[in-house]
Amino acid sequence: MARLYLVRHAKAAARFDEDPDPGLSEEGKEAAVELALDLEKIGPCPILTSPLERARESALPLANRWGIQPEVSAAFSEIPTPPEIAQQGIKARGPWLKEIAGQRFGTQPSLIRAWREGLIGMLKSTRSDTVIFTHFMVINAALGAATNDDRVVIMQPDYCSYFVFETTSRGLSLVSRGAEATTTVL
Known part of the structure; x- marks a missing residue:
């Protein structure tokens, strides 16, 4: 059993x-x-981070305190934008995210379902306590897997809040929720 600390970037x-x-x-x-x-008190332990700059920069102060190098993993990137939305440009991402926020993963295209399955598989296969710097939708997907909730957005995680999960023989178990944002993100 491993304890996983999923941190929303700053x-x-x-x-x-x-x-x-x-x-x-x-x-x-x-x-x-x-x-x-x-977070310093829980480690040192491995640090994983999304390849996106905001997550990598958020991980640096902790990595420096522990004297370790974070490992970058694409599995913890933000939810992928479908090609038909990406072709419309970056401004199309916001309305698309707002639209799917009220939906369920089971109704999403295969790209999104595969992203979620890959993410949950990576979390379940983690064997040691680990801090993971990641994103809003990743935390929601993990929260859903741990609580058997198929909603795309379950809550609005605040910046720098962290959610603690444990890997179990049955999957993921939620230990504690992080802070919810005081303003709506999506």
């Missing part, structure tokens, strides 16, 4: 429908340092 310098891969805002950088002070 506040980015731009919205997801303005920049495909922004770094952190100044506020986000400060929050990532504060988060590292809070």
Whole structure:
């Protein structure tokens, strides 16, 4: 059994429908340092991160405190944009995300269902306590897998909040929820 800490990245310098891969805002950088002070007590343990800049930058303060190098894993990237939406440009991503936020994974195209299955498979196969810096939709997918809830969005995880899961013989178990955002993301 492993304990997994899924951390939503700190506040980015731009919205997801303005920049495909922004770094952190100044506020986000400060929050990532504060988060590292809070998480420092649980490790050192492996750190995995999404390849997206905002997640990698959020992981750095903790990695530096522990003196380790985070491992980048595409499995923890944000939900993929279907090609027909991506072709319309970055501004189309926001309305698409808002539309699917009220839906269920079972009704999504195969690209989205495969993303979720791959993500959950990676989480279930993790064998040691691990901190994972990731995104809004990843946390929702993990939360759904742990609570047997097929909704795409279950809650609005706040920046730098972390959710604790354990791997079990039956899959994922939720240990504790992170903070919910005070403003609606989607």
